[in-house]
Amino acid sequence: MMTLRQVEVVRAVMVTGTIGGAAKLLNVSAPGISRLIKYTEKSLGIRFFQRQNGRYFPTPEARSIFEQINGVYKKVDDLTSTISAIGRGGLSELRIGSVPSISQVMVPRAVERVRRRYPDLHMDINILKLEEAIDYLLLDKGECVAMSYRLPHPGLEFQPLASGELYCIVPESHVLAGRDEISAAEMTRYPLIGIDPNDPYGRIMAEMFARNKLTYDITIRARFGTTVCALVKAGLGIAVIDQFTVAHGGVPGIALLRIAEPTRFDTYVAVKRGVPLSLHAESFIEYLRAEMRAVEPTRDARGLPRPRSRAAGRRK
Structure with missing residues (x-):
């Protein structure tokens, strides 16, 4: 032989x-x-x-x-x-999903890194509502979904991505635009554009006002952060938004103010339980986690999360 x-x-x-x-x-x-x-x-x-x-x-x-x-x-x-x-990624397709808040800035940055590593890889990226993520994974439409909330489901596994917090956003021409920080009480003095309370970030916002026994008027309610940002930019009010939607200067024309009250939240990537991930999906998760952790807030002397600066997360 x-x-x-x-x-x-x-x-x-x-x-x-x-x-x-x-x-x-x-x-x-x-x-x-x-x-x-x-x-x-x-x-x-x-x-x-x-x-x-x-x-x-x-x-x-x-x-x-x-x-x-x-x-x-x-x-x-x-x-x-x-x-x-x-x-080089040839002969394969990476299918991934993400909720809108993470898909706006974080997912494209992670995908760009995947593309550099696997230049011939085909990719299919889906923007999903929270309730759509379950079927997306269980029906094998994709390998993973970046989530802003952890759903209790026996068929899914959740891996941590990064922690974040909420910001108050105002138009660049607004009287508050020069401020670094704002309290929940101060926000109630201005027309407020609200996130849907069924959204995880909407619940955090509502709980923040409830803890401080503050009444507030939601003049406009919207489901997705990109819509909220557009409404604020148009001068229709101020709003509370998650930091990942507005990271790296992703929404020009608005100013970011830290919120005095704690608004910490955790993000996850969901996968189908018991199903091995492809090498490409593992790389995407690794890069997405790195991108998100690079802008997650640090902690102050009280142990509360604090962003690194007003310009936190902007690419140099």
Whole structure:
């Protein structure tokens, strides 16, 4: 039986016609090629070449197996090409989902890093409501979903991404735009654009006002953070929004104010329980976690989360 190395060497001599040519083709020493040819002929009891005027010509026996050797070599070459394609993301598709708040800024930054690592990878990205994430994973429509909330479900597993907090956002021309921080009581003095209370961030906002026994008037209610930001930018009021939606200057035309009260929340990536993730999905989760943790708030002396600065998360 011939090894793949013997097949490779015999073919190289057949193609080049000389030991020296085969050595150059395979980037090895000529004596090594010569020794391997002699060993192969002796071990198999077949003479592969006749030497004439310094060149090596296949014997009739060798010609009869030359096509077989070429076929074996082509299969090895095809295998190498396939492995290389997989390493670049070819022949694969990454299907991922995200809730809107994480998809606005964080997901594109993670996807850009995945693309650099796997330039040939196809990707399918879905923006999902919280209630849509369950079917998306259980019906195998995608491998993972970035979530702003942990759902109790026996068929799903949740891995931590990062912690965050809420900001108050105002138009850049607003009287509050020059402030660094604002309290919940101060926010009630201005028209307030509210997130749907069924949204995790909406619940945090409502609980913040309830803890302080504050009454407030939601003049406009919206479901998604991108809509809230657009309404604020249009001068229709101020709002409370999660930090990941507005990270890295993702929404120009608004100013960010820290909220004096604690508004910490945790984010997760959900996957189907018991189903192994692809290498590409694992890479996406790794990059997404790194991007989100790079802008998560630090903690102050009281142990409460504090963002690093008003410009936290802006790319330099």
